[in-house]
Amino acid sequence: MTDTATVTPPQANAEQPAALAVDRLWKVFGPKADKIIGSPDADLPRHEMLKETGCVAAVKDISFEVAAGEVFVVMGLSGSGKSTLVRCLTRLIEPTAGTVTINGTDVVGASESTLRDLRRNHVAMVFQHFGLLPHRQVIDNVAYGLEIRGVGKAERRKRAAEIVDLVGLEGNEHSYPDQLSGGMQQRVGLARALAGDPALLLFDEPFSALDPLIRRDMQNEVIRLQEDLQKTMVFITHDLQEALKLGDRILIMRDGEVVQIGTPAEVVASPADDYVRDFVSDVPRSHVLTLRYVMRDPRPDDSSEGLVMSSDTIVRQAARAALASDHVVRVVDDGKLVGIVDDDAILRIVVAEESVRA
Ligand SMILES: Nc1ncnc2c1ncn2[C@@H]1O[C@H](COP(=O)(O)OP(=O)(O)OP(=O)(O)O)[C@@H](O)[C@H]1O
Ligand SMILES: [Mg+2]
16 A cells, blocks of 8 residues: 555465465356366467357466455456456356465365355455445445344344444435445445455455546545455456555456566566556656665665665655755665665656656
8 A cells, every 4th residue: 555654565474374365267258168278279369269269268377365464456457357357256257277265265166055154254245336235225235244144133233333334424324325426335335345344355346436536535445444454355456546556466467367466566666568567657656666676785885874764665755854864765674774775766766757747
């Protein structure tokens, strides 16, 4: 999240296993879809595969892991396979091959009852079209998931009322969806997803239908909720600004494949190819890059005075203090000097940006 001064994305490791692990996942639509994988046809570009076989590989050999508490964004142009990917995670679409593991549960091999338990109790989804129940008041829309779980009316209404407050809908409990604006309806969608306290939240372009100002409000809402609730999230978008703002890491997809996975700074600093470079070309680099990308190696003659900052401080956050100081910035991680940032290094980024905008 780029509005905070430092970024330290949660990472899966031995002590903290991944909340979500996707391994070599495929979804091929079309006749004899399972015969494609492992055959030479699998390597054909999308339009040729369609011509030769009548099949579309919407998701093509995708692997990634998401750590507990991480916001993992999947970004790509229309048709790149984002919705198919996110729907395969709970088998709303049946994957053709590969595995999905959610908090240790093998989703692809799961029985009907395990799958039902997973969808009811552990994973929630927010869609672009809110999918609210039109004949139910806000409070009962929010409580819907709890009702399906068999939670009694008094308890689910109490819980729903808390969540309604949490997402800023207090006072609207007894409205019906069509009495609310689009932004408010999506708050209901968000509240409904949160009400069951799921371990994993999946968002498929939830804010695409909202106008830009409301959209920004909703993004800020997600950031605020995330600070409080520390949920694991997979967030689909085709909007780079949204991806950079929300994502701890971003997976960029094209034609069903992964083009790059990285932090916002990694993606902006070293785009994997022209497709990504094109996406990130208009991004103000100082808003995304961290000192790690502008520091140089320390030299014996460097001053040992001056500011100390960590390598994941965002350049924009560091710029004012760094430029006002008479000394270089000493970049220190875990008590160890890892680099030096000169004024020039900061100016190169900030000034280049001003000239792009001018
Ligand atoms: N049920 C289906 N049958 C055949 N092809 C499909 C089906 N669903 C999706 N596809 C194809 O798979 C590809 C990926 O579609 P998908 O909806 O996952 O893309 P997306 O990235 O979510 O796009 P958008 O940004 O427009 O929502 C597209 O080429 C699409 O036509
Ligand atoms: Mg989609």
